[in-house]
Amino acid sequence: MRRILHTAIFLLLLSVSPALAEALKSEGFTLDNGLKVEVVEYHRAPVVTHMIWLKTGASEDPMGYSGVAHYLEHMMFKGTMTVPDGQYTKRIERMGGEHNAFTGADFTAYYVTIAKEHVPDVMKLEADRMQNLRPTGFDSEREVIIEERRMRIDNQPEAMLAEKMAARLFADHPYGIPIIGWKEEMAKLTEDDVMEYYRTHYHPGSAVLVLVGDITAKEARPLAEKYYGDWRPASVPGRARQAYAFLRAAERVSLSHPEVRDPVWARDYPAPGLVWGEKKQAFPLMLLSDLLGGGRTGYLYKRLVVERKLAVAADASYSPYALGPATFGVSLVPAKGISLKRLEQAYGEELQAFLKQDIVPHDLERVKNSLKAAAIYLRDGLQSQAFTLGQLLMLGYGADFTESWTKNIDAVEAKDIKEVAQTVLQEERSVTGVLLPGKKTEGEK
Amino acid sequence: MVRFVFLLLLFLSQPAFALRPADVTSKEGATAWLVEEHQVPAFSLTLRIRHAGSAYDPVGKEGRASMAADMLMEGAGERDAKAFYEALDFYAIRMGTGVSRDDLTITLTTLSEHGEEAFSLLHDMLSAPRFATEDLRRLKAERIVALRQQDGDAGYQAGKLFYATAFAGHPYARPSDGTPETVDGLVVGDLLAYKTAAIRRGEMEISVTGDVTPAQLKDYLERYIVPLPGGSALAPEPDDAVPALARRADKTLDVPQTVVYFALPGVARSSKEYYVAYVMNHLFGGGALSSRLSAEIREKRGLAYYASSDLADYDKAALLVGSFATRNEQAQQAIDVLKETVAKAGAEGFSREEFDEGVAYLTGAFPAKLTSNRSVTAYLESMQHYQLGRDYLEKRNDYLRAVTLEQVNALAKSLFKPENLLIITAGHPVSETKNEK
Numbered sequence: 105m106r107r108i109l110h111t112a113i114f115l116l117l118l119s120v121s122p123a124l125a126e127a128l129k130s131e132g133f134t135l136d137n138g139l140k141v142e143v144v145e146y147h148r149a150p151v152v153t154h155m156i157w158l159k160t161g162a163s164e165d166p167m168g169y170s171g172v173a174h175y176l177e178h179m180m181f182k183g184t185m186t187v188p189d190g191q192y193t194k195r196i197e198r199m200g201g202e203h204n205a206f207t208g209a210d211f212t213a214y215y216v217t218i219a220k221e222h223v224p225d226v227m228k229l230e231a232d233r234m235q236n237l238r239p240t241g242f243d244s245e246r247e248v249i250i251e252e253r254r255m256r257i258d259n260q261p262e263a264m265l266a267e268k269m270a271a272r273l274f275a276d277h278p279y280g281i282p283i284i285g286w287k288e289e290m291a292k293l294t295e296d297d298v299m300e301y302y303r304t305h306y307h308p309g310s311a312v313l314v315l316v317g318d319i320t321a322k323e324a325r326p327l328a329e330k331y332y333g334d335w336r337p338a339s340v341p342g343r344a345r346q347a348y349a350f351l352r353a354a355e356r357v358s359l360s361h362p363e364v365r366d367p368v369w370a371r372d373y374p375a376p377g378l379v380w381g382e383k384k385q386a387f388p389l390m391l392l393s394d395l396l397g398g399g400r401t402g403y404l405y406k407r408l409v410v411e412r413k414l415a416v417a418a419d420a421s422y423s424p425y426a427l428g429p430a431t432f433g434v435s436l437v438p439a440k441g442i443s444l445k446r447l448e449q450a451y452g453e454e455l456q457a458f459l460k461q462d463i464v465p466h467d468l469e470r471v472k473n474s475l476k477a478a479a480i481y482l483r484d485g486l487q488s489q490a491f492t493l494g495q496l497l498m499l500g501y502g503a504d505f506t507e508s509w510t511k512n513i514d515a516v517e518a519k520d521i522k523e524v525a526q527t528v529l530q531e532e533r534s535v536t537g538v539l540l541p542g543k544k545t546e547g548e549k
Numbered sequence: 550m551v552r553f554v555f556l557l558l559l560f561l562s563q564p565a566f567a568l569r570p571a572d573v574t575s576k577e578g579a580t581a582w583l584v585e586e587h588q589v590p591a592f593s594l595t596l597r598i599r600h601a602g603s604a605y606d607p608v609g610k611e612g613r614a615s616m617a618a619d620m621l622m623e624g625a626g627e628r629d630a631k632a633f634y635e636a637l638d639f640y641a642i643r644m645g646t647g648v649s650r651d652d653l654t655i656t657l658t659t660l661s662e663h664g665e666e667a668f669s670l671l672h673d674m675l676s677a678p679r680f681a682t683e684d685l686r687r688l689k690a691e692r693i694v695a696l697r698q699q700d701g702d703a704g705y706q707a708g709k710l711f712y713a714t715a716f717a718g719h720p721y722a723r724p725s726d727g728t729p730e731t732v733d734g735l736v737v738g739d740l741l742a743y744k745t746a747a748i749r750r751g752e753m754e755i756s757v758t759g760d761v762t763p764a765q766l767k768d769y770l771e772r773y774i775v776p777l778p779g780g781s782a783l784a785p786e787p788d789d790a791v792p793a794l795a796r797r798a799d800k801t802l803d804v805p806q807t808v809v810y811f812a813l814p815g816v817a818r819s820s821k822e823y824y825v826a827y828v829m830n831h832l833f834g835g836g837a838l839s840s841r842l843s844a845e846i847r848e849k850r851g852l853a854y855y856a857s858s859d860l861a862d863y864d865k866a867a868l869l870v871g872s873f874a875t876r877n878e879q880a881q882q883a884i885d886v887l888k889e890t891v892a893k894a895g896a897e898g899f900s901r902e903e904f905d906e907g908v909a910y911l912t913g914a915f916p917a918k919l920t921s922n923r924s925v926t927a928y929l930e931s932m933q934h935y936q937l938g939r940d941y942l943e944k945r946n947d948y949l950r951a952v953t954l955e956q957v958n959a960l961a962k963s964l965f966k967p968e969n970l971l972i973i974t975a976g977h978p979v980s981e982t983k984n985e986k
Contacts, residue, residue: 148588151917181838190848193838198906200913217917247851254806255854255874259703259976317920362803363701366694400634409687410631416691437694470639477591477641477660484589484759485921544803 127479128493130314130503131321133328137337138309141328142497143321144489152317153486154226155215156234157494159312159343160305161208162285163278163428169297171285173305174207175249176298180214181205182239184232189240192229199225209279210427211498217486220318227331234311235335237302242295250291253284261361261539262368268357269537270431273372277346279428308335312497316490348429350374355535360542368539369444370435371451375422375528377430378499382527386424387512388520389432389528393422394471395521396458397434401470404434407454414442414450425495432528444538452531459525463518472513479509568919568942570756570929573763575770581755582929582939583766586922592759593658593922595930596671599754600782601653601747603725604865609734612727616688616735617743618646618653623684626673630684633670640666650712650721651864653747658923661760664769672773675748680740693729703808706800707872707975711810714798715971719790721863746783750774756929759922790866795968800975807880807976808872811887814964815860815867818935824948825956826860826869826964832899832907832957833890833965834858834871839910841899845890846873852883869964880978888967895965898958912946 132142162173183189196203201218216226257263267282274280284290313332315324376385396403397420404418417437424430438447482488496505570582586592606613622637622644624630637644640663646655655674659667699705709724716722727735755774757766794812816826827835834842834857846856858871875883899907919925919942932941 146588146920148586149916149920151920194906197836197839197910198913200910200915200917202914202917219913219916241848244849244851248847248854251806251852251875252854254876259804259806259808259874261701361701365697365700394638398638401631401638406631409691413687416687416694437691439690440694466639467635470635474638474641480589480591480660481643481658484591484593484923486917488921 127506127509128483128489128503130493132502133321133325135308135328135333137333137335138307139328139332139335140312140497141321141324142312142314142493142503143319143324144314144316144493144503145318145320146316146486146489147318150220150318151217151486152220152223152315152319153215153217153490154223154230155213155314155316155490155494156230157211157213157312157314157498158306159211159310159340159498161210161212162281162283163209164301164305164343165278165281165285166301168289169293170281171249171283171290172293172297172301173212174284175246175290175293176301177205177207177212177214178245178249179239179242179298180233180237182241182245183237185236185238187229187232192233195229196226201226207283209283211495213494215487215490223315223319224327224331227327231331231335234306237299242298246290246293249284250287253287253290256284257282258287261359261364264361265357265359265368265370265537265539268359269370269372269535272355272357273351273374273431273535274429275349275351277348277428279426304341307338307340308332309337310340312494314490314494314497316486316493343427348374348380350533351535352532354531354533356537357535358538358540360540361544362542364539364541366437366541367444368435368437369447369451370433370537370539371534372537373432373528373530373534374429375432377424377426377428378501379427380429385520385524385527386430388516388524389422389424389430390475391468391471391513391516392521392525393420393432394474395463395467396420398471403458404436404451404454407457408436408447408450412450413439414447415439425499427499448536455529459522463521465518468518468521472516476510476513479506482506568925569939570932570942571763572939573766573770575767575775577771577775579750579753579755579770579774581757581766581770582933583756583761583763584758584925584929585760585762586758586925587760589922590661590760591658591922592661592664592757592761593926594656594667594671595756595926596655597754597930597934598653598655598748599651599752599934600784600786601743601752602648602651603723604650604720604787605747605782605784606720606723606727608723609731610739611723611731612692612725613735613739613743614648614653614747615726616685616692616732617740618648619688619692620680620685620740621646621655621674621678623688624679624681625670626677628673629679630681633674636666636670642667642670644670648725650725656923656926664761664765668769668773672777675777678740678744680737680744682737685735685737685740689732689735692726692732696726696729696732701802701804703802703804703806703874703975706802707808707810707973710798710800710975711812711870711971711973714796714973715792715794715812715868716790716866717793719865720787721790721866745778748778749782750777750779751781753777754930754933756926756933758925758929787865790863792866792868792971794971797972797974799973799978802976804976805876806874807877807974807978808874809880809884809887810870810872810973811858812861812871812971813869813891813966813969815862815869816960817867818860818862818931820867822956822960825952825960828904828907828911828949828952829899829957829960829964830858830860830869831911832903833894833961836907836910839906841894841903842871842887842890845886846875846883850886852879852886877977877979880974880976884972884974888970891965891970892967894961895967896962898961899954901954904954904957908949908952911949915946
C-alpha cells in the first residue's frame with residue numbers, strides 16, 4: 105500500500121519536474137562557403153569535442169563500388185599535401201587528443217576530443233584533410249578494411265544473416281548493400297575510386313561542424329572562419345535516393361554455418377523513420393519496440409519466454425535515425441526442442457493477440473518514462489551530445505528536437521501505437537531470416 | 550625547445566581543473582566516494598563487491614557467481630522478476646550486474662529524482678533477491694543457449710582458452726560464465742550459498758558521481774546499505790597465480806579469421822613500478838593507432854583491423870595481454886611480426902621521441918576522461934580499490950611525468966622476451982601454400 109501511494113506521488117512530480125524540460129542547447133552559424141557550425145556549451149572540463157559530419161555515406165557508394173565511402177574514411181588518416189602519412193595521428197596524440205571516425209549509410213563523421221587550447225590546431229588539421237587529402241598506403245589499408253569486414257561480418261554468422269536479410273529487404277535501395285562493402289567489390293577498389301568519391305562529396309555545403317564542450321559560439325566563430333573559411337564551396341550532388349518499394353510477398357533467407365550450434369529466427373520489417381515515410385510514426389514505433397521487445401519487460405519476452413517457454417530470448421529493435429526507411433526487427437531464439445516453425449507460428453499468434461488487446465496504461469507510462477530519460481542521460485558527456493546533435497543535423501533536425509522530445513513522447517496515445525503496429529508489422533512486407541547449424545550454405549526458399 | 554614549452558603549458562593548465570572526491574560516511578561506517586556534479590539531473594553509481602567473482606565458484610559449479618549476478622535482478626523484496634524490471638524501466642534506472650574473476654560489480658545510472666527508488670531496488674537485490682526456481686530455470690536455459698552459440702565464436706573461444714592456459718591449475722582458469730553442463734547443474738541453494746558467502750558490506754566499494762549531495766547520499770547509505778549483512782567474504786582467497794606463459798594453444802574453428810591473444814608477464818596495479826609499466830604498455834600496444842604493435846601489424850602490413858595490448862590486473866596475478874584478428878592464411882605471419890616486435894622492444898627499448906609523445910598523450914588526454922558521470926565513477930572505483938588516494942585525480946599526471954625513459958626501457962628489457970610469449974589462437978591458422986590448393 106505504501107509503495108502504491110509512493111508511486112502516485114512520483115507520477116505527479118514527474119509531470120512538473122523542471123529538470124525534464126531541459127534539453128540539448130546549441131547555438132549555430134553558417135560560414136560564407138556554406139559550412140554549418142553548431143556549438144553546445146558544456147563546461148565540465150577544459151575540453152572540447154570537435155566533430156565534423158558529412159552528409160554522405162555508404163549510400164553514395166557508386167553501384168559496383170561498395171565500401172568506398174568507408175575506405176575513404178580510413179584513408180582520411182593517411183596523409184595530405186602538407187601532413188605526411190602517420191603525422192595526423194601523431195600530432196593529435198601529442199596534444200592529448202582522442203580521435204576516431206565512422207561511416208554510416210547516410211553520413212560520415214570524424215571526431216577529436218582535446219584540451220581547449222588545442223582546438224585551433226585541430227581545426228587546422230581537420231580543415232586540411234577535408235580539402236587537401238593526398239594519402240599513401242592504399243594497398244595495406246585495403247587489407248585492413250577487408251580484415252575489418254572479416255571481424256565484423258564473415259566471422260559472425262548472425263551478422264552474415266543480418267546482411268543477407270537487409271540485402272533482401274532493401275533490394276535495389278542502397279541500404280541493401282553493406283556499409284563496409286561486399287568483399288569482392290572491396291578487393292577491387294582503387295585509389296582513383298576513393299579520390300573520386302572524396303572530390304565529389306567532401307564539400308563545405310555538405311558538412312556540419314559540431315563543437316561540444318568548454319567553448320562558446322562567440323569563441324568558435326573566428327576560429328571556424330580562419331580555418332574552414334577557405335574551404336572552397338562546390339556544387340554538392342543531390343542525394344538521389346531510390347524510392348523504396350515494399351516487398352509484395354514475404355521473403356525468407358536461411359543461412360547454415362558449421363559454427364552455429366542452435367538456430368536463431370529473425371524478421372525485419374521496413375518502417376518509417378525521422379525522414380522517410382510517416383515521420384510522426386517514429387515516436388509510436390520507438391514505444392512499440394519497447395513494449396514488444398524491450399529486454400525482460402517486453403510482451404514477446406513475457407509470452408514466449410516466461411509463460412509459454414518456447415523461446416529463451418525475444419527482442420525487438422527499431423531506430424528512426426535514417427534518411428531512408430528504418431528497420432523494425434524482431435529476433436527470437438528457440439528453447440531446446442522447439443522447432444523454428446512452431447516458434448514462428450507462436451510469434452504470429454502473440455503478435456495478433458498484442459494487436460487485439462488494449463495497452464495497459466501503466467505499461468505505456470513505463471516505456472514513455474524510460475524513453476524520456478534518454479534525452480537527459482545523453483547530456484552527460486561530450487561525445488554522446490556531439491553524436492546525437494550531429495546525427496539530428498544530418499537528418500534535417502536540430503537541437504530543438506531534444507527539447508520537443510518529452511512533448512512528442514507525451515503526445516503518443518495507445519491507439520497510435522496500435523495503428524503503427526498494424527501498418528508496419530505486415531508479414532507480406534517482411535523478410536524472415538533463419539540461422540541454422542550445418543554446412544556452409546546460403547539458401548533461399 | 551618547442552616541446553619543452555608545450556609541456557610546460559600543459560602543466561600550467563592542469564591546476565585549473567581538479568576533482569577531489571568527498572568521502573561520505575554513514576553512522577554505521579558505510580562509506581562512499583562522491584564527486585558532486587549538478588549539470589545534469591542524474592547520477593551514476595558503481596558498487597564493487599570484492600572477493601565475489603568467479604574464482605570463488607566451487608569446482609563443478611562454474612558459472613555460479615555469474616548466474617547469481619544475473620539472478621539478483623530477477624526479482625527482490627516485494628517484487629517478482631517482472632515487477633523488478635518494470636520498476637527499473639518505470640523510474641528509468643539503468644542497472645547492470647557482472648562478475649570478473651575477482652569481484653561482483655553493479656552499476657546504475659538514475660535520474661536524481663529517483664535516487665530513492667534506485668537505492669531501494671539496490672538494497673532489495675542485495676538483501677532479499679527472490680532466486681525463484683522457475684526464474685533460475687529460465688535464465689539457465691538462456692545461458693546454455695548463449696554458451697553454445699559462443700562455442701563457435703572465435704573471440705569468445707580465444708578468451709576462454711587464454712584463461713584456461715595461462716592460469717592452468719588455478720581457479721582463474723575456469724570459465725567465468727560456466728559451461729552448459731555446470732550451468733545446468735546449478736540450483737537455488739547454490740545462489741543462496743553465494744549470497745551468504747559473498748554479499749558482505751565489508752567488501753563493498755561504493756562510488757558515486759553526479760547530481761546528489763553528500764547529505765542525500767549519507768541518508769541513502771544509512772537506510773539502504775547499512776542494513777545489508779556486514780563482515781567480510783566467507784570463502785578463502787585463492788593462492789597467488791603463477792601464469793603459465795611461454796607456450797601456445799590453438800582452438801580450431803571453421804571461420805575465415807583467426808583471433809590471436811597473447812600474454813607476457815605484467816606489473817600489478819599496486820606495484821610502485823605500475824606507472825612505468827603503464828607508459829611502457831602504451832608505447833608498445835596501448836595507443837590505439839600509434840603504438841609499435843599497431844604500426845607493425847596494421848599500418849605497415851595491413852594484417853589486422855586492430856592490434857592492441859593492455860595491463861591486466863587480477864587480485865592474484867598481473868599480465869600484459871593483447872590481441873588481434875587476422876585472416877587464417879596470414880595468422881602465422883602476424884604472430885611472427887608480434888614476436889619480432891616484442892623482441893625489438895626488449896632489446897632496443899623505445900626512443901626518446903616515442904616516449905615524450907606517449908607521455909604527452911597520456912597526460913594531455915586525461916581531463917577528457919573526466920567529463921561524464923560514468924567515467925568519473927570508474928576512476929573513483931579504481932581509486933578506492935587500489936588505494937590510490939583521494940588526491941589521485943590531481944596527482945595522476947605527475948605520477949606519469951615522473952616516469953623516465955630509462956625506467957621504461959629497463960622494464961621493457963625484463964618483460965619483452967619473445968620466448969616468454971603465451972600465444973592463443975582461435976580460428977583456423979593455415980599456411981599460405983596449404984590454402985592455395
